[in-house]
Amino acid sequence: MRYHPHEILLQDARKMPELWRLAVGVVLVIVTWFALGLLSDLLVLPAVLALTGDADLFGGNDAAGMAVLLGNFLYAIIAVGLVLQMLHGRSLGSLVGPRDRVLRQWWQVVRILLVLVCVVVVLPPYDMGEPVVAQLTFGRWLLLLPLSLVLVLIQVSAEEILFRGYLQQGLAARFRSPLVWLLLPSLLFGMGHYMPQEAGDNAWLIVASATLYGMLMADLTARAGSLGPAIAVHFINNVWSLLVVASPSSLNGLALYLxxxxMDDVAALRPWLLVDLMVLLVTWLAARVxxxx
Structure with a gap:
């Protein structure tokens, strides 16, 4: 496997590779993220509720609630940055990769995936067995789109920084085997998508799909030597699944269609999980190219 570029990200990580630092760091990231989110809720939520009158802050089934949920991922990025400085003596930039490399690779992947999305949209089938359901009017969706794109970029960047950045690099600095640093963060990433209330009997299939996704993004990051490609793939994927056609179960407040x-409809969803798997593999290969x- 051509993982030599991974060394670009591991140079600073290997200066303080102790596992206790990583373990304490994970706890501090979670605590700091929670504390910043709580402080934000105390300061920001009253203003949001005053402007909107109501917001679904748990399911993200309206625009205000979804914006707050996605915006809270900014605190995860801040938390990782603070922990890196305090425990590891390194910057957030060293975790993401060299700036020019990140931006160049991000754009290379976004460009090819936009072409791939257009091809998928043009090719049949043209529905999902039944027509999609309108969620927002096109005018309102378009008005919200610039902010929505920024929020999705924050959310996917936070997840990649935490899983393919902090956890993957922390483990790779200590263990050379990809089975450790590729698999363990991916399993945690997958479990983060366990939603039994929304997904019902499909919950563990979604976990398996997210775990595989994490492994492919870990592989892509190690081949790229930056988080740029993984952020790009995650961004395009979530723009489609959160802003274009979202689940009616949750996290759909900024979507154009539903x-x-x-998610808990076994008969309808499971064939599409297989389609999603095929699209994921093609997307990963396209990003590698x-x-x-």
Missing amino acids: HPFA AIRA
């Missing part, structure tokens, strides 16, 4: 079935260009 799927015609809920992009960073080699």
Whole structure:
């Protein structure tokens, strides 16, 4: 496996590779993230509620609630940055990768994935067995789109910084085997998508799909030597699944359309999970081609 570029990200991580630092750091990231989110809730939520009258802060089923949920991921980025400085003596930039490399690879992957999205949209099938359901009017969706894109970028960047950045690099600095640093963060990432109330009997299939996704993004990051490609793939994926056609079960407040079935609909959803798996594999391969260009 061509993981030599991974060393670009591991140079600073290997200066303080102790596992206790990583373990304490994970706890501090979670605590700091929670504390900053709580402080934000105390300061920001009253203003949000005053402007909107109500906001679904748990399900994200309206625009205000979804914006707050996505915006809270900014505190995860801040938390990782603070922990890196305090425990590891390194910067957030060293975790993400060299700036020019990150931006170049991000754009290379975004560009090829936009072409891939257009191809998928043009090719059949043209519905999901039933027509998608309108969620926002096109005018309102378009008005919210610039902010929505920024919020999704914050959310996916936070997840990549935490899982393919802090956890992956922390483990790779200590263990050379990809089975450790590729698999363990991916399992945690997958479990973060365990939603039994929304997904019902599909919950563990979604966990398995998210775990595989994490492994592919870990592989892509190690091949790229930056988080740029993984952030790009995650961004395009979540723009589609959160802003274009979202689940009617939750996290749909900024979406233009909704799927015609809920996440716990076993008969309807499971065939589409297989389609999602195929799209994920093609997306991963396309991203690998992009960073080699």
